[in-house]
Amino acid sequence: MGFFGDLFKKAEPTKVTVKGSGETFVVQPGQNLMKAAIAAKIAWPHSCKVGSCGSCRTTIVSGNGYYPSSPCDPTTLLTPEETEKGMVIACQWYPKGGDMEVDVAIGTEGDCRGQI
Numbered sequence: 001m002g003f004f005g006d007l008f009k010k011a012e013p014t015k016v017t018v019k020g021s022g023e024t025f026v027v028q029p030g031q032n033l034m035k036a037a038i039a040a041k042i043a044w045p046h047s048c049k050v051g052s053c054g055s056c057r058t059t060i061v062s063g064n065g066y067y068p069s070s071p072c073d074p075t076t077l078l079t080p081e082e083t084e085k086g087m088v089i090a091c092q093w094y095p096k097g098g099d100m101e102v103d104v105a106i107g108t109e110g111d112c113r114g115q116i
């Protein structure tokens, strides 16, 4: 597509599959991974929703995304080993489109199913 094509490429939704449970949901451009999961009634582990507790840690098995620039660095909640194996802070991380697979401890501590 070339440099300008990539630059102006329209942002596309991301289709996410949860490893193990097989649940799927869609993340719209500009929406973070965890927010989209919760909106889809998936029992994503979480607590603070603002990038300070680390309970939403998620391993990205395949797919790409980014942290928007912010004064706080959410990656400080991860150990170097976790970062190395592809873990992200899902409430602060934005998928970039396409298909994605994630590995997350659905239904564990921080489970909010039934409270949404």
Ligand code: FES
Pocket: 045, 046, 047, 048, 049, 050, 051, 052, 053, 054, 055, 056, 057, 089, 090, 091, 092
């Ligand atoms: S929910 Fe607390 S860091 Fe994401």
